[in-house]
Amino acid sequence: MxxxxxxxxxxxxxxxxxxxxxxxxxxxxFRVAKGEWAxxxxxxxxxxxxxxxxxxxxxxxxxxTVVVDGEQLNDLSESQLSDLRxxxxxxxxxxxxxxxxxxxxxxxxxxxxxxxVEPAQRRERALSVLDQLGLSDIGERRPGELSGGQxxxxxxxxxIVTEPVLxxxxxxxxxxxxxxxxxLLALLRAxxxxxxxxxxxxxxxxxxxxxxxxxxxxxxxxxxxxEVMSSPAWHA
Amino acid sequence: xxLTLLVQLSWRNLWRHRRxxxxxxxxxxxxxxxxxxLNALLRGMQMSMVETAIDNLNGHFKVLAPGYLDDPGITxxxxxxxxxxxxxxAEGIRGWAPRVRVPAVIRSERETRGVQFVGIVxxxxxxxxxxxxxxxxxxxxxxxxxxxxxxxxxxEQLETGxxxxxxxxxxGADGGNRESGYRVAxxxxxxxxxxxKAFVFTGLATVQDLLSVDAVTExxxxxxxxxxxxxxxxxxxxxxxxxxxxxxxDLEPQAAMMHEMADATVSIWFLIVMGALIFGLVNTLVxxxxxxxxxxxxxxxxxxxxxxxxxxxxxxxxxxxVIGISTGVVLGLLGFAWLAEGIDLSAFAEGLELxxxxxxxxxxxxxxxxxxxxxxxxxxGFLASIYPAHRAVRVQPLDAMRR
Ligand SMILES: Nc1ncnc2c1ncn2[C@@H]1O[C@H](COP(=O)(O)OP(=O)(O)OP(=O)(O)O)[C@@H](O)[C@H]1O
Ligand SMILES: [Mg+2]
Numbered sequence: 001m002x003x004x005x006x007x008x009x010x011x012x013x014x015x016x017x018x019x020x021x022x023x024x025x026x027x028x029x030f031r032v033a034k035g036e037w038a039x040x041x042x043x044x045x046x047x048x049x050x051x052x053x054x055x056x057x058x059x060x061x062x063x064x065t066v067v068v069d070g071e072q073l074n075d076l077s078e079s080q081l082s083d084l085r086x087x088x089x090x091x092x093x094x095x096x097x098x099x100x101x102x103x104x105x106x107x108x109x110x111x112x113x114x115x116x117v118e119p120a121q122r123r124e125r126a127l128s129v130l131d132q133l134g135l136s137d138i139g140e141r142r143p144g145e146l147s148g149g150q151x152x153x154x155x156x157x158x159x160i161v162t163e164p165v166l167x168x169x170x171x172x173x174x175x176x177x178x179x180x181x182x183x184l185l186a187l188l189r190a191x192x193x194x195x196x197x198x199x200x201x202x203x204x205x206x207x208x209x210x211x212x213x214x215x216x217x218x219x220x221x222x223x224x225x226x227e228v229m230s231s232p233a234w235h236a
Numbered sequence: 237x238x239l240t241l242l243v244q245l246s247w248r249n250l251w252r253h254r255r256x257x258x259x260x261x262x263x264x265x266x267x268x269x270x271x272x273x274l275n276a277l278l279r280g281m282q283m284s285m286v287e288t289a290i291d292n293l294n295g296h297f298k299v300l301a302p303g304y305l306d307d308p309g310i311t312x313x314x315x316x317x318x319x320x321x322x323x324x325x326a327e328g329i330r331g332w333a334p335r336v337r338v339p340a341v342i343r344s345e346r347e348t349r350g351v352q353f354v355g356i357v358x359x360x361x362x363x364x365x366x367x368x369x370x371x372x373x374x375x376x377x378x379x380x381x382x383x384x385x386x387x388x389x390x391x392e393q394l395e396t397g398x399x400x401x402x403x404x405x406x407x408g409a410d411g412g413n414r415e416s417g418y419r420v421a422x423x424x425x426x427x428x429x430x431x432x433k434a435f436v437f438t439g440l441a442t443v444q445d446l447l448s449v450d451a452v453t454e455x456x457x458x459x460x461x462x463x464x465x466x467x468x469x470x471x472x473x474x475x476x477x478x479x480x481x482x483x484x485x486d487l488e489p490q491a492a493m494m495h496e497m498a499d500a501t502v503s504i505w506f507l508i509v510m511g512a513l514i515f516g517l518v519n520t521l522v523x524x525x526x527x528x529x530x531x532x533x534x535x536x537x538x539x540x541x542x543x544x545x546x547x548x549x550x551x552x553x554x555x556x557x558v559i560g561i562s563t564g565v566v567l568g569l570l571g572f573a574w575l576a577e578g579i580d581l582s583a584f585a586e587g588l589e590l591x592x593x594x595x596x597x598x599x600x601x602x603x604x605x606x607x608x609x610x611x612x613x614x615x616x617g618f619l620a621s622i623y624p625a626h627r628a629v630r631v632q633p634l635d636a637m638r639r
Contacts, residue, residue: 053634056537058537058633058634059634078542079541079542082536082539082540082541082542083539083541084539085537085538085539085633086538086539086540087539089539091537091538093534093537096530096531096534097534099245099531099534099535100252100531101245101248101249101251101252102245102248110241111538111539113241114241114538114539114540114544158538
């Protein structure tokens with residue numbers, strides 16, 4: 001139990017209590033162990049994003065409990081949730097991950113500034129992460145001067161520089177071509193394997209699912225299947 | 237440390253739309269600059285009016301016998317110690333002038349006019365407009381001078397001039413008429429023709445002789461500085477127990493009212509200009525927030541606190557105001573320096589004489605006014621950011637992903 005990073009119990013999320021209620025999640029039990037990469041799959045509207053948001057402390061369940069790294073999210077106030085997101089969760093969204101007026105390095109530094117990391121350390125860590133992700137030469141550019149794939153990789157750098165217990169990515173490859181998607185996935189794979197960062201992704205993309213260590217299929221707000229991949233595609 | 241981050245972010249965001257920001261800054265700059273220049277002009281006008289009111293034989297304070305204002309005449313007079321004003325400390329007082337002022341009729345060979353006949357101590361009149369008045373002919377030599385000084389406009393009406401004789405008739409303390417002839421020593425030029433037509437001057441002792449009294453009807457007191465007013469007023473009231481001590485505002489209620497109106501005009505102008513400006517600022521800030529909804533949602537999602545989002549908008553507003561205000565103050569100072577020599581209004585001299593304004597308007601820029609404009613602008617800049625900040629903080633973290 002202690003190496004569970006995410007533990008959702010009988011989680012229900014209903015949107016719009018007046019008029020027609022949409023039951024986005026209906027009593028989902030979902031656990032993620034440390035070091036896993038779980039890919040949430042399923043048709044559009046099945047509740048992937050909803051579940052991801054609940055796990056990341058961006059939304060609250062209508063019913064049920066969510067525990068992240070031992071913290072019961074239901075008990076946390078708005079600002080405590082905000083702090084949890086800042087300190088324990090790294091986010092990579094589909095788009096608009098970066099602050100347009102800051103350069104790539106500054107974007108990576110920014111989150112450490114929010115955390116209150118010493119200035120000297122900040123720059124060093126930001127440069128080192130960009131270096132490890134092969135982004136050193138674009139560090140000074142602003143997001144507008146980067147390709148979609150580069151932007152997503154900078155977003156990954158931003159998400160992992162704080163060494164979060166959990167990395168969440170919602171359709172990270174939606175705006176990327178397949179070659180760039182493969183690069184991004186290789187990066188996530190390395191982060192997952194080498195750094196032991198736990199990852200949860202929500203995606204339609206079979207390539208993304210192929211890279212995960214576990215595939216959770218959602219349908220109509222319920223988990224339909226949950227399988228550990230014996231031989232992830234990236235090994236082939 | 238977090239603040240430097242927010243300042244940096246706000247600063248960069250401010251320049252995201254260079255043109256919009258430049259237009260906004262220019263507007264603030266021009267508004268602040270124009271408010272300061274207008275302020276300086278109004279102050280100049282205001283002070284010129286006060287100077288005129290004080291110069292026109294009022295002084296800051298005037299000591300009068302009770303009832304003189306309702307029924308001026310030698311019966312409403314009082315005696316002075318030969319040594320001057322007893323027991324009054326000289327501190328805060330620039331000078332004082334005793335006078336006998338009585339209503340009289342002046343007659344030349346051709347015309348007759350009603351005037352105020354005023355006996356003065358010429359050497360003491362440096363506290364009034366007589367101190368540096370332009371005189372054709374000669375100024376009075378002393379309190380015993382038996383000649384008279386009359387205004388240019390009156391001399392024209394009477395068709396008389398320097399060296400000619402006129403007759404003055406007034407009423408003695410006993411109610412009987414006193415009449416005497418005087419030679420014109422000089423003809424003076426005052427700021428308004430009203431003054432020139434109203435006052436005929438001679439030596440103090442000359443009028444006292446004519447009326448067979450030792451008394452005076454008024455003592456004007458001029459301060460070294462306005463701030464001394466209250467303490468000197470207290471001293472005067474004690475010293476001249478039983479007499480009336482009036483301020484220039486009591487004596488010139490119209491000038492006093494215009495003085496106060498100038499204050500109000502400055503504030504109203506400031507509020508109108510700044511009100512329009514703040515409207516523009518709020519508008520720009522709201523637009524900037526709406527443009528950045530995704531970014532703000534993303535920042536909130538990755539863990540930026542609500543307070544930091546609010547601070548970001550407030551800082552952006554304050555940076556805008558600080559730049560706009562400082563360039564505006566520079567603009568205002570330049571405008572002031574350009575006008576500092578004074579503006580020649582002699583083209584409007586006729587109209588101005590009625591208001592008691594001098595034909596030259598010298599602007600005055602007061603540190604306290606600049607300070608007030610700066611502080612109020614900053615406060616308004618802060619207030620202007622409240623609503624946009626509120627809009628920004630309403631953005632939910634999930635908004636970043638939905639669109
Ligand atoms: N804010 C909301 N208000 C109302 N209904 C919502 C809201 N967000 C999601 N839903 C509904 O909840 C259900 C699940 O949505 P969710 O976004 O989790 O699906 P998804 O699996 O991520 O779909 P997609 O693959 O299209 O991203 C959908 O029917 C959706 O319309
Ligand atoms: Mg989704």
